[in-house]
Amino acid sequence: MAAEHWSERLQRFDRRWIFLIMGLAVVVPLFVPLNLPTRPDPMTKAAYNTVEALPEGARVFVSIDLDPSATPELEPFYRAVILHLKRKRARLVFATTWYAAPPLVNRYLRETVDRAIAPPGAEGYDGAPDRAYQRNVDYVYLGFRDGRSAIIQAFGSDLRGAFDGRADDGTPLDRIPMMQGLNKLADFDLVVLVSAGSPGAKEYVQYVGTRNRLPMVAACTAVSTADLAPYVQTGQLLGLVGGMAGAAGYERLVGKPGAGTAGADVLNIGTMVVILAIVFGNVVYFAGRAHRRRGGRS
Amino acid sequence: MTALPWIDVVGYWLGIFLTFSVLSFLYKDNPFYKLVEHLFIGVSVGYLIVLQYGDNIEPKVIDAIFGGDLDGVWLGLRIVALVLVLMMFAKVVSRRWAWLGRYPLAFVVAFYAGLQVNAMAQAELGAQIKFAASSIDAPKVDLNAAPAEALTSLPGSSPAVAAKLVAERARQPFTSVDDAATRPSLTDLERADLAAARGHLIGLDARAAVGPGERDAFGLVSNLLLLLATLASLVYFYFSVAHRGPIGAVSRFGVWILMIGFGAAFGLTVLGRISLAIGRAYDVLGRTVAPEDAARIHAPWASLASIALIAGGLTIWELRQRRVQPVPPPGADGQS
Numbered sequence: 001m002a003a004e005h006w007s008e009r010l011q012r013f014d015r016r017w018i019f020l021i022m023g024l025a026v027v028v029p030l031f032v033p034l035n036l037p038t039r040p041d042p043m044t045k046a047a048y049n050t051v052e053a054l055p056e057g058a059r060v061f062v063s064i065d066l067d068p069s070a071t072p073e074l075e076p077f078y079r080a081v082i083l084h085l086k087r088k089r090a091r092l093v094f095a096t097t098w099y100a101a102p103p104l105v106n107r108y109l110r111e112t113v114d115r116a117i118a119p120p121g122a123e124g125y126d127g128a129p130d131r132a133y134q135r136n137v138d139y140v141y142l143g144f145r146d147g148r149s150a151i152i153q154a155f156g157s158d159l160r161g162a163f164d165g166r167a168d169d170g171t172p173l174d175r176i177p178m179m180q181g182l183n184k185l186a187d188f189d190l191v192v193l194v195s196a197g198s199p200g201a202k203e204y205v206q207y208v209g210t211r212n213r214l215p216m217v218a219a220c221t222a223v224s225t226a227d228l229a230p231y232v233q234t235g236q237l238l239g240l241v242g243g244m245a246g247a248a249g250y251e252r253l254v255g256k257p258g259a260g261t262a263g264a265d266v267l268n269i270g271t272m273v274v275i276l277a278i279v280f281g282n283v284v285y286f287a288g289r290a291h292r293r294r295g296g297r298s
Numbered sequence: 299m300t301a302l303p304w305i306d307v308v309g310y311w312l313g314i315f316l317t318f319s320v321l322s323f324l325y326k327d328n329p330f331y332k333l334v335e336h337l338f339i340g341v342s343v344g345y346l347i348v349l350q351y352g353d354n355i356e357p358k359v360i361d362a363i364f365g366g367d368l369d370g371v372w373l374g375l376r377i378v379a380l381v382l383v384l385m386m387f388a389k390v391v392s393r394r395w396a397w398l399g400r401y402p403l404a405f406v407v408a409f410y411a412g413l414q415v416n417a418m419a420q421a422e423l424g425a426q427i428k429f430a431a432s433s434i435d436a437p438k439v440d441l442n443a444a445p446a447e448a449l450t451s452l453p454g455s456s457p458a459v460a461a462k463l464v465a466e467r468a469r470q471p472f473t474s475v476d477d478a479a480t481r482p483s484l485t486d487l488e489r490a491d492l493a494a495a496r497g498h499l500i501g502l503d504a505r506a507a508v509g510p511g512e513r514d515a516f517g518l519v520s521n522l523l524l525l526l527a528t529l530a531s532l533v534y535f536y537f538s539v540a541h542r543g544p545i546g547a548v549s550r551f552g553v554w555i556l557m558i559g560f561g562a563a564f565g566l567t568v569l570g571r572i573s574l575a576i577g578r579a580y581d582v583l584g585r586t587v588a589p590e591d592a593a594r595i596h597a598p599w600a601s602l603a604s605i606a607l608i609a610g611g612l613t614i615w616e617l618r619q620r621r622v623q624p625v626p627p628p629g630a631d632g633q634s
Contacts, residue, residue: 072577206417222570234429270572
């Protein structure tokens with residue numbers, strides 16, 4: 001019996017070895033950081049520049065449309081952009097259109113808005129400090145509304161009506177001074193979208209952004225980046241932060257490294273493992289094909 | 299600062315255990331994975347029902363109809379909505395009356411189709427066609443004359459850098475891009491950012507100039523390629539003529555462009571999946587909580603305990619499986 005060709009043996013390679021290698025590629029750099037450089041891409045830089053150009057005290061609508069599975073990619077951007085906005089003393093209005101988001105949003109507000117993210121003297125941070133915001137004074141949380149694209153369209157025409165005129169804690173919006181003159185999305189200086197999928201940035205662009213020429217920046221999962229990038233080219237989005245790599249770039253621009261920067265090492269090494277696995281698979285495949293053409297066993 | 303409540307500590311432990319239970323699927327389908335699968339679906343459905351009741355049914359149906367706050371047309375509209383909802387259930391309770399369920403479905407389909415047509419026409423067709431039909435010309439940004447917004451858009455720049463460049467050129471016009479990038483009013487960090495982007499400012503993809511009328515050659519090629527790629531991709535989806543001869547060649551070019559697009563999407567998907575793994579690794583190692591909370595959770599120990607528990611459970615499960623269904627000897631099934 002002829003000896004089995006190496007490519008045939010490797011075609012039966014147990015794919016669980018790949019899982020193990022990938023697991024190690026993810027875990028080891030967390031213990032031994034390589035501190036590989038991260039550079040913000042042009043779309044991330046455009047998002048940063050848009051926020052940076054806001055006047056002090058600008059009114060910003062932040063839609064946090066995500067679920068727990070998207071937090072590794074989107075939470076780093078959220079934390080960085082909120083610090084950036086608070087440094088500009090922006091007045092913030094939060095809402096979500098994802099049913100799984102409210103528990104996350106409540107935690108985010110507790111950790112990043114009710115408290116200072118980078119108080120004076122914060123370790124490893126040289127930028128301007130932020131401060132704790134007061135609910136219904138410096139920021140308002142409107143809560144969750146279901147209705148997918150229809151509710152996003154409603155935000156564009158009657159934001160107060162969409163939330164029955166009340167904030168999430170039941171306070172009538174008419175009694176909140178910072179809500180004066182804020183009746184629809186066009187009344188805001190900027191719309192920031194933290195978007196894990198649908199409904200999210202795409203629907204905001206389609207249903208309200210383009211029609212009302214809203215200034216909008218978005219952060220999305222890496223999977224959605226290719227879908228949303230054309231909107232940046234056309235100016236329908238003023239900036240786009242794609243996945244954890246984009247978030248790492250935004251953190252660098254804001255000057256406060258966080259989970260995105262820490263994850264960039266792992267992302268680089270993990271991507272390298274995937275590239276090597278693809279090359280390995282192709283080498284085995286083509287070697288096997290060449291062997292069969294030479295008359296080897298199929 | 300208050301210590302993390304025990305219920306939250308237990309919650310973190312549960313999260314770690316459930317994470318490893320899901321990962322146990324990499325070994326094979328097993329009871330730990332099944333447990334998490336059922337738990338996830340049950341919790342999701344339960345949470346959604348409670349949320350929908352509190353957010354929609356109670357305030358918009360029960361309170362609105364029986365609370366007495368609405369009357370006339372508004373009350374009628376809520377009742378119509380309630381009737382449409384009840385008609386949906388006809389499909390479940392009676393085959394004879396199942397046809398009633400088609401009316402609310404028709405309403406929903408028509409409503410969203412109406413919304414979608416308008417949105418797509420404006421945001422997708424209109425805006426994208428307008429962009430695709432724009433000039434392929436790619437003039438460089440004249441550092442001595444361009445407005446601040448154009449300077450901000452340059453690689454390595456920012457609104458602060460653009461403002462400083464405007465002030466600097468008013469004092470003394472720039473003689474070269476390097477001259478602009480090294481002016482004294484720029485901070486070390488800003489100079490470093492501009493130096494890092496120097497290749498995009500003066501190299502092959504030169505976007506900046508110090509005089510009017512210069513063209514970005516790389517930008518011109520890029521714009522031309524974008525135009526040709528758009529047209530070729532559209533030709534691929536044009537089925538009214540046979541894809542032979544010149545049309546076939548253009549169509550084939552379109553396929554290559556589409557493949558490059560799918561490749562980019564696949565690469566981004568891989569990045570997204572690795573990010574998910576990073577997120578879970580952070581959680582099971584206790585890196586996502588404050589150090590004082592991490593000291594209470596002992597995530598690495600909880601991870602080891604979870605792995606041991608799952609490995610032990612899987613061993614017992616395998617032994618029981620073999621006792622119930624003895625493993626056939628190699629070759630008994632006719633395959634080597």
